[in-house]
Amino acid sequence: MKNLRSYDPIWMGVLTGLAALILWYFSSIAIEKSITPVTDKVWPFFSAGLGAFFGSYFAYLFRKHEEQQAKLKKRKSSLDACLFTLIRQYNAMFQMKKEFEKHATILDRAFSMQAMKFPEYKDARIDFENLSFLTEINEINQLLELTIEQERFEQTIISMEIRNNFHIEKLQPAIEKTNINGRELPLEEIERLLGRLIFHTAINSATQTYTLLCKNLDSNHELHQKTWNIAKRIFPNQVFLKPSELHVKNKPDL
Template sequence: MKKFRSFFYEFLGVIFGVAILNVWYLSSVAVEEGVVPKSYDYIINGFIIVVGAFIGSFSAFWLKKYEEEKADKKRRVSVLNASIFIMVRQLNAIHGFKNNFSSCNSSFERAFSMPALKPPDYSSLKLDLEGLYFFIDSGAADLLLRLSVEQERFEQCVSALEIRNDFYVNEVQPALSYYSLNGRPLPLSEFEEKLGERIFHGAVNGAENLYELVSSSERTLPAMIDELRRSAKDMFPEEKFVAWGRHEVQT
């Protein structure tokens, strides 16, 4: 059925062409047999030419429209698949961020014990929101808005990680080494006194901000991926879309 639809308009043009040839042939026979006056032959031929030109233009118009719709559908399926794949990669990155906190159970540990590991370049993990503008015409503008919010949340996580790491490497670590505080079980007040308010609270606040952003993204991203994939399947039930985790690729 899918293959038949691909050649529907070519098939329709052939049918109309054969029909016109039959009309022309039968009219010629009718004129020769004297069934209709010979003067009608010009009228019939003119009518056939006009109808043939109209049908040819009409078929070409619908064929072009069909090809454009086919190309647009292919583009939409492609951008949907790319969006799902990017968000799955974002989730994997968030899990990596969260693993850095796995051995840090308090604000103090997250601020002063969590290593400042250099993350990979995540600049490519960006949704093509303009390519998803067709959600607006499909009545799913709210989904597009929530996708943009999710993208911004991920970018905030990456930015918060970079800011925290820079501050830790350039400010916190030198101060810890200078005051020989690495691994020493000092009271919190003495720790704050030696480091100073700016470095102490800067380290704590930076780590906590990162922790909250990562935890939030870890909660919302899986649901967003599921919803995007469901919407994609609702729009294009015959197409395949990227699967992740517990899902299998559907046809």
């Protein structure tokens, strides 16, 4: 029914034109015979009407085709951008995780790992507005999962920044002040020298950030694969960016 309604203006135009033609023909009988349309006069008028109708109809079909192609092109570009953003987020977290794993234990990560400077990732955001078409193809859950994944990524970046700032502003000055850097000391002695707050904050911050990195790498990879599957279902003959082939299931090694 929805498709039929889109042709209403055309059919109404045709019916109106035919009605006007019939009215003109029969009303002319009551006026005078000399203006009564004969076949050779009616046919050019009628054929011109048919020509105009078919011209308008095919122009309408061509315009609809162009609009459909533009819509598909926009959807393809939106999916490409989404997959590219996901792989950027994955690579960012992967590099951070590699830095953590250069230090074998949580204590090394908490006290020996320096603050790390990474590129800005504020522009690594998924464009949800252009992905709103997912609701039209019954993939609203995918859109919601992408929203959650974006929030997870931002939470991880914030956690990393908090850990870096704490290390620079609190932990490093405390280590230099107590001169414990490089010394083999019992945990109780390190806690006493640094203070309970700095000691436990350093451990908790490193633990939380590393755990978030591991979990988000897994969720990012899984969601990338799901988005890729949807993209291939809509555009089976197109090429899309696949998830990282280096991914392995992460388990926080604390």
